[in-house]
Amino acid sequence: SQKIEQNSEALNIQEGKTATLTCNYTNYSPAYLQWYRQDPGRGPVFLLLIRENEKEKRKERLKVTFDTTLKQSLFHITASQPADSATYLCALDIKTSYDKVIFGPGTSLSVIP
Amino acid sequence: DTGVSQDPRHKITKRGQNVTFRCDPISEHNRLYWYRQTLGQGPEFLTYFQNEAQLEKSRLLSDRFSAERPKGSFSTLEIQRTEQGDSAMYLCASRKQITGANVLTFGAGSRLTVL
Numbered sequence: 001s002q003k004i005e006q007n008s009e010a011l012n013i014q015e016g017k018t019a020t021l022t023c024n025y026t027n028y029s030p031a032y033l034q035w036y037r038q039d040p041g042r043g044p045v046f047l048l049l050i051r052e053n054e055k056e057k058r059k060e061r062l063k064v065t066f067d068t069t070l071k072q073s074l075f076h077i078t079a080s081q082p083a084d085s086a087t088y089l090c091a092l093d094i095k096t097s098y099d100k101v102i103f104g105p106g107t108s109l110s111v112i113p
Numbered sequence: 114d115t116g117v118s119q120d121p122r123h124k125i126t127k128r129g130q131n132v133t134f135r136c137d138p139i140s141e142h143n144r145l146y147w148y149r150q151t152l153g154q155g156p157e158f159l160t161y162f163q164n165e166a167q168l169e170k171s172r173l174l175s176d177r178f179s180a181e182r183p184k185g186s187f188s189t190l191e192i193q194r195t196e197q198g199d200s201a202m203y204l205c206a207s208r209k210q211i212t213g214a215n216v217l218t219f220g221a222g223s224r225l226t227v228l
Binding site: 098105 | 117144146148153154155156157158161168169204206213214215216217218219220221222
């Protein structure tokens, strides 16, 4: 069956450390993998994306890797700050007969001062 | 660019009543998506439109759910004969294309509570 999994437990890290979030998927072939941030009571906000033929992408303190063989993406936030505390969602951008964006369950991140 | 607007933000209703949510996407975005999200879960795809055409509908969407996008502008999502299991956040998103990717801009959502 098709599945998207993210870190099952909430992630708590110390301010200044690097947070690493994992996204694994099965039985999908995404053309792109996207990462979104969601704050309580708000809609998700797009952060960055990586194409299926890219290995790594960076944007400021964010880095994402994509391994289509392992069917896994890692999302890193370096020099984390309390303001980075939120839920992070990975999303698969599927290009079949019709486009579809499928979200994972999310990982809750808390950055402790 | 005023973003994606959803109305109402909160709706409390009794089981068996009908409810309707409205979404106004970003004006130049031609694709519009509806998702449902329950606590602790990611957004679950319901349906999407390209202009006024409804291109795909999730199998999870029962016959009690219907969505429209007349004239390819705003969209409505109606739930008939609501059940307690319909309680969730209903999210609307519109699409901005960046190099072929479907980057979504979400509204703040409409939270439904069915008593």
